[in-house]
Amino acid sequence: MSRYEKMIRINKELLRYITETEKTRPDHILRECYGPKEEIIAQGKNVFSVYIVKKGMIKCYLTEENGKDFIQEFFGEGELFGEIEVLNGTLSFCAVETVTEAEVYKIPKERFMELQREDVAFNLLIMKALARKVHYKALRHSHNQLYAIEDNILRLKKQFPRLLETIPKRDIANYLGITLRSLNRVITKPGAEDH
Amino acid sequence: MSRYEKMIRINKELLRYITETEKTRPDHILRECYGPKEEIIAQGKNVFSVYIVKKGMIKCYLTEENGKDFIQEFFGEGELFGEIEVLNGTLSFCAVETVTEAEVYKIPKERFMELQREDVAFNLLIMKALARKVHYKALRHSHNQLYAIEDNILRLKKQFPRLLETIPKRDIANYLGITLRSLNRVITKPGAEDH
DNA sequence: CTCATATCGGGACAAATGTCCTTTTTTGTG
DNA sequence: CACAAAAAAGGACATTTGTCCCGATATGAG
Numbered sequence: 001m002s003r004y005e006k007m008i009r010i011n012k013e014l015l016r017y018i019t020e021t022e023k024t025r026p027d028h029i030l031r032e033c034y035g036p037k038e039e040i041i042a043q044g045k046n047v048f049s050v051y052i053v054k055k056g057m058i059k060c061y062l063t064e065e066n067g068k069d070f071i072q073e074f075f076g077e078g079e080l081f082g083e084i085e086v087l088n089g090t091l092s093f094c095a096v097e098t099v100t101e102a103e104v105y106k107i108p109k110e111r112f113m114e115l116q117r118e119d120v121a122f123n124l125l126i127m128k129a130l131a132r133k134v135h136y137k138a139l140r141h142s143h144n145q146l147y148a149i150e151d152n153i154l155r156l157k158k159q160f161p162r163l164l165e166t167i168p169k170r171d172i173a174n175y176l177g178i179t180l181r182s183l184n185r186v187i188t189k190p191g192a193e194d195h
Numbered sequence: 196m197s198r199y200e201k202m203i204r205i206n207k208e209l210l211r212y213i214t215e216t217e218k219t220r221p222d223h224i225l226r227e228c229y230g231p232k233e234e235i236i237a238q239g240k241n242v243f244s245v246y247i248v249k250k251g252m253i254k255c256y257l258t259e260e261n262g263k264d265f266i267q268e269f270f271g272e273g274e275l276f277g278e279i280e281v282l283n284g285t286l287s288f289c290a291v292e293t294v295t296e297a298e299v300y301k302i303p304k305e306r307f308m309e310l311q312r313e314d315v316a317f318n319l320l321i322m323k324a325l326a327r328k329v330h331y332k333a334l335r336h337s338h339n340q341l342y343a344i345e346d347n348i349l350r351l352k353k354q355f356p357r358l359l360e361t362i363p364k365r366d367i368a369n370y371l372g373i374t375l376r377s378l379n380r381v382i383t384k385p386g387a388e389d390h
Numbered sequence: 391c392t393c394a395t396a397t398c399g400g401g402a403c404a405a406a407t408g409t410c411c412t413t414t415t416t417t418g419t420g
Numbered sequence: 421c422a423c424a425a426a427a428a429a430g431g432a433c434a435t436t437t438g439t440c441c442c443g444a445t446a447t448g449a450g
Contacts, residue, residue: 001422008227008330010404016268041429062333062334062337064337064341064342066341066342068341070336070340070341071333072333072337083326084326084329084330086332087322087323087326088326088327090330093255093330093333093334096360100235116319117315120312122249122427123310123311123318126322127282127311127321127322128282128283129324130307130322130325130329131278131279131282131283131325132218132283133329134279134328134329134332135283135285135288136331137329137332137336138257138267138288138289138332139257139288140336141265141267141332141335141336141339141372142257142259142267142372143259144298144336144340145265145339145340145371145372145373146259146261146263146265146372147261148405148406148407149261149406149407150406154361167426168427168428169427169429170426170428172423172449176340177336177337177339177340177341178407178408179407179409180427180428180429181407181408181409181410181429182406182408182410184428184429185406185407185430187429190428247394281435343435343436343437344436344437345436361398363396364397364399365396365398366399367396373437373438374437374438374439375397375399375439376399376400376437376438376439376440377436377438379398379399379400380399380400380436382399383400388393
């Protein structure tokens with residue numbers, strides 16, 4: 001693992017905290033359930049709430065003007081989303097869509113901002129979550145850019161051995177910012193023990 | 196410009212705030228001056244303070260195990276650094292080094308965390324700064340990955356017309372995660388009016 | 391001024407990656 | 421089951437990008 005975070009992002013601390021908070025002070029903390037492949041946030045639209053994943057896997061991706069998709073992150077338990085747009089008052093620059101069935105906590109933005117001011121512990125958790133995202137993105141971009149596709153795939157498989165059986169190839173390719181063809185070539189390549 | 200942020204990051208709001216704060220409540224807000232090409236933070240070391248750029252241009256880059264460098268950001272006036280490591284309690288994953296002469300505000304980490312709790316306005320500014328970084332990195336990574344080198348350079352030149360005369364070629368290449376040779380090829384290429 | 395050192399520019403070739411297509415397999419739905 | 425649609429696999433070729441050079445041109449220290 002070394003210094004790298006797992007491919008599918010999780011945040012146990014935040015999950016624990018929000019679970020607790022929802023039990024003891026459930027004011028305005030909602031819950032929503034989704035089936036697979038449902039869109040939670042659309043690209044280019046207003047974002048009215050901040051979300052924390054309770055269960056399931058969710059992907060966050062953006063479609064470029066040339067039609068290509070790029071997956072920014074896979075969100076797992078405890079991961080946060082929607083906070084960027086709420087904090088900066090911008091439209092969503094990504095689409096957020098479930099991969100598996102999923103359940104999320106949903107906090108309306110006004111309530112979220114209120115919580116930031118009132119609840120110091122929550123505030124710190126959110127700050128840390130943001131800092132982790134920056135850190136993660138920095139390392140990921142650097143790697144993707146500075147190593148060949150093969151190295152990047154090997155790295156992913158080390159972080160997440162069941163990668164190829166769990167996540168559709170197209171998503172993996174979009175996560176790496178490469179074509180499906182290139183992904184297949186590298187996977188099939190002699191020496192790359194599939195399994 | 197459209198939805199893209201400038202290449203050299205600035206944060207006027209934060210600069211204004213810290214300037215004001217330093218005047219009226221200068222407790223533990225220090226100032227430091229650097230010449231060009233001085234290292235402010237070393238990769239892999241402890242970070243003891245959070246910094247805000249007062250003046251000058253600073254680069255933030257990381258050296259991969261294969262010896263290649265990747266520039267994460269160019270910091271201009273008001274930009275924040277060191278906060279990731281302080282918040283997460285990790286070692287620096289980047290080196291931070293002045294490009295031009297520069298002056299920075301320096302806040303010891305204990306004082307920074309204290310300010311987070313005490314000063315709601317400052318806290319919100321930092322949260323927003325973090326959210327901006329995530330946003331910026333997301334768009335940048337997506338572009339770099341999904342477009343050809345030529346498009347990426349054109350985009351940079353649109354954001355920052357004096358790019359090629361201001362920043363050394365090697366730095367531009369490291370910022371794009373490409374080789375110097377590839378950069379030169381694209382710049383020289385017929386049709387790419389240099390100027 | 392002079393030498394050592396960065397920076398710059400580019401030729402020639404190799405390797406990596408993308409594009410375009412076709413085929414097969416799997417999956418989901420009536 | 422039958423069919424349409426999605427996912428997977430991969431051939432053939434074009435293009436992009438990297439590697440390894442070498443020479444020219446600044447730039448800075450003594």
